[in-house]
Amino acid sequence: MNQEARFSRMEPELRKANLIEATLVCLKRHGFQGASIRKISAEAGVSVGLISHHYSGKDELVAEAYMAITGRVMTLLRDAMEQAAPTGRERLSAFFRASFCAELLDPQLIDAWLAFWGAVKTAEAINQAHEHSYGEYRAILGKVLRELAQEEGWEEGGEHFDADLAAISLSALLDGLWLESGLNPGTFTPEQGIQICEAWVDGLQAGGRQRFCVQTSSC
Numbered sequence: 001m002n003q004e005a006r007f008s009r010m011e012p013e014l015r016k017a018n019l020i021e022a023t024l025v026c027l028k029r030h031g032f033q034g035a036s037i038r039k040i041s042a043e044a045g046v047s048v049g050l051i052s053h054h055y056s057g058k059d060e061l062v063a064e065a066y067m068a069i070t071g072r073v074m075t076l077l078r079d080a081m082e083q084a085a086p087t088g089r090e091r092l093s094a095f096f097r098a099s100f101c102a103e104l105l106d107p108q109l110i111d112a113w114l115a116f117w118g119a120v121k122t123a124e125a126i127n128q129a130h131e132h133s134y135g136e137y138r139a140i141l142g143k144v145l146r147e148l149a150q151e152e153g154w155e156e157g158g159e160h161f162d163a164d165l166a167a168i169s170l171s172a173l174l175d176g177l178w179l180e181s182g183l184n185p186g187t188f189t190p191e192q193g194i195q196i197c198e199a200w201v202d203g204l205q206a207g208g209r210q211r212f213c214v215q216t217s218s219c
Contacts, residue, residue: 015054016054016064017068018044019040019044019046019051019054019055019061020061020064020065020068021044022040022041022043022044023035023040023061023062023065024065024069024112025043026039026040026043027062027065027111027112027115027116028108028111028112028115031115031118032062032115032116032118032119032122035058035062035115036058037051037052037057037058037061040058040061059119059123059124059125059126060125062116062119062123062125062126063123063125063126063128063129064129065112065116066116066126066129066130066133067129067132067133069109069112069113069116070129070133070136070137073104074133074136074137074140076098076101076103076104077095077098077099077140078140079098080094080095080097080098081094081095081098081140081144087147087151088144088145088146088147088148088149088150088151088152089148089151089201089205091144091147092144092145092148092197092201093194093198095140095141095144096174096193096194096197096198097194099174099178099193099194099197100177100178100181100190100191100193100194101190102190104178105178105181105182105185105190107182107185109182110178110179110182110183113182116129116130117130134171137171138164138167138168138171139167141166141167141170141171142163142164142166142167143163145161145163145166145167145170146161146163148201148204148205149161149163149209152205152209154209154213159213159214160213160214161209161212161213162212162213162214163212165212166204166209166212169212170197170200173196173197173200174197177193177196177197178193181193
């Protein structure tokens with residue numbers, strides 16, 4: 001039985017998973033511009049026509065691959081936080097440790113992510129996938145930062161802690177460290193990356209929260 005016949009008999013979700021994995025391989029190897037449907041079909045061992053049966057084109061396939069890989073990342077981060085002590089600070093620490101684990105610092109993952117980001121402004125389907133995943137990432141951080149604010153009593157005295165704004169700041173720090181570590185691993189160790197993020201939270205607790213606080217209208 002040839003590869004395509006076997007592929008056609010797979011369950012629909014398994015077929016899509018196989019195509020997504022082939023797409024990731026091609027993105028890592030060729031970048032977005034070089035990862036053509038023909039190369040992806042060759043990697044998956046199927047015809048171009050079979051891919052066209054499932055997807056309108058490369059943009060849609062790459063967007064689904066983007067959502068699949070971000071889904072894995074989000075699951076890893078959530079699982080780490082759920083296993084931590086039920087305090088905002090401990091959950092943040094677990095988030096940082098997971099962010100710098102070997103799986104997320106895999107150079108091949110960095111290559112695929114760079115390919116995704118490079119395509120965000122050129123393909124609407126990929127832009128939408130990016131907006132969704134980045135929004136989900138910020139929401140996770142915002143939720144745990146709100147938990148920290150409540151535990152620390154930061155909203156007493158007529159102040160409102162803007163956890164969404166703080167989440168944007170922290171996610172920018174994490175993204176920058178993650179990319180630098182992936183592109184140049186010798187710059188700092190994963191442990192130092194965690195230390196930098198912990199220092200950000202230390203600064204928040206020591207008074208830096210004021211940068212994200214506004215007076216409520218009741219004051």
